[in-house]
Amino acid sequence: MTAVRNGSAPAAVLCGLGSWLPPKVVPNAEVAERLGVTDDWIHQRTGVRSRRWVEPGTATIAMAVEAGALALKSQGHGQVDAVLLATATPDRLIPSCAPEIASRLGLTGVAALDLGAACAGFVYALSVAAGHIAAGTAERVLVIGADTMSAVTDPVDRTTAAIFGDGAGAAVLRAGHADEPGALGPFVLGSDGSGAGLLGTRGRSRTRYDYTADEPRPYVRMDGRQVFRHAVERMGAAIGEAADRRGWELPAVDRVAIHQANARICQALSTRLAVPEERWLANIEQVANTSSASVPLLLDHSVRDGSLAPGARLVIAAFGAGLTWGSTTVVWPELTSGE
Numbered sequence: 001m002t003a004v005r006n007g008s009a010p011a012a013v014l015c016g017l018g019s020w021l022p023p024k025v026v027p028n029a030e031v032a033e034r035l036g037v038t039d040d041w042i043h044q045r046t047g048v049r050s051r052r053w054v055e056p057g058t059a060t061i062a063m064a065v066e067a068g069a070l071a072l073k074s075q076g077h078g079q080v081d082a083v084l085l086a087t088a089t090p091d092r093l094i095p096s097c098a099p100e101i102a103s104r105l106g107l108t109g110v111a112a113l114d115l116g117a118a119c120a121g122f123v124y125a126l127s128v129a130a131g132h133i134a135a136g137t138a139e140r141v142l143v144i145g146a147d148t149m150s151a152v153t154d155p156v157d158r159t160t161a162a163i164f165g166d167g168a169g170a171a172v173l174r175a176g177h178a179d180e181p182g183a184l185g186p187f188v189l190g191s192d193g194s195g196a197g198l199l200g201t202r203g204r205s206r207t208r209y210d211y212t213a214d215e216p217r218p219y220v221r222m223d224g225r226q227v228f229r230h231a232v233e234r235m236g237a238a239i240g241e242a243a244d245r246r247g248w249e250l251p252a253v254d255r256v257a258i259h260q261a262n263a264r265i266c267q268a269l270s271t272r273l274a275v276p277e278e279r280w281l282a283n284i285e286q287v288a289n290t291s292s293a294s295v296p297l298l299l300d301h302s303v304r305d306g307s308l309a310p311g312a313r314l315v316i317a318a319f320g321a322g323l324t325w326g327s328t329t330v331v332w333p334e335l336t337s338g339e
Helices: 028-037 039-046 060-075 098-104 118-135 193-199 224-246 263-273 291-305
Strands: 010-019 026-028 051-052 082-086 109-114 140-148 166-176 188-191 255-258 313-320 324-331
Touching: 010 060, 010 118, 010 291, 026 028, 026 140, 028 039, 039 109, 039 263, 051 166, 051 224, 060 098, 060 166, 082 098, 082 118, 098 109, 109 118, 118 140, 118 166, 118 188, 118 291, 118 324, 140 291, 166 224, 166 263, 166 291, 188 224, 193 224, 224 255, 224 263, 224 313, 224 324, 255 291, 291 313
Parallel strands: 082 109, 082 140, 255 313
Antiparallel strands: 010 166, 026 051, 140 166, 188 324, 313 324
């Protein structure tokens, strides 16, 4: 275990990063024709130009294993003490997916669990990993965000059909010191269950699997206007609080990485927080909304294209169904993608 200073608990330090996307690219034109709209109609309302969808038979577990392997490669070796999977689309209800992911990665005997906080799941999972590290129950934790949103998206629903894509991203956290690059924190987490009906699918245990002819599959349904409002309000407050608790003034923040739900949310937050739009990392145009995978995919892609460099003061935030939201901060470390 890494030594700590002045008796303080170890901090969670980012030391590995990787992501994986399905090979199949689905351009707006393919979706637009089915919805009776145009490519530009979709792009103007969402910022999306294309998304990736899995082929039939490819599951969330498979994507998570690919991303997890790349994150382990990025850290320089294949060992961790725990695996956390953030997902809104597990391949099954019982058992959870994380133990199988760990096994496929050769991590026999490690702690493994699934975590569900929808699109905010990866930030929540980072905080859980940081808690294990602070408590001394793990020195290294693999955190994966993976979702197969194409499996729960209604292909003829204009509100959701063009927004979602599939993918997976992962990070490795290790025990370290709070003052070193890569140290995450503080974390700001919140929820508002009164908004549970604004975004989600029909409950399975509540309906006893009896889907009606009107909705034979548990498709995602969303009140777009209300979700947009809550996302801007909740993430705006969480970003400000995380920066303030870190001792950063928002105008001095170098980069902001938020869940890629809709490009207009980023634009609204840029105006609301007076942080120039060029400081906001983005990849929604190419991958759409990948739910729990969104944040790690964005981080990995930003490292690859050079828009996220060592030393950058970064605020991370996400918002999802539940309603759930979270944020944290990090000074970006020397880190390479596991690609």
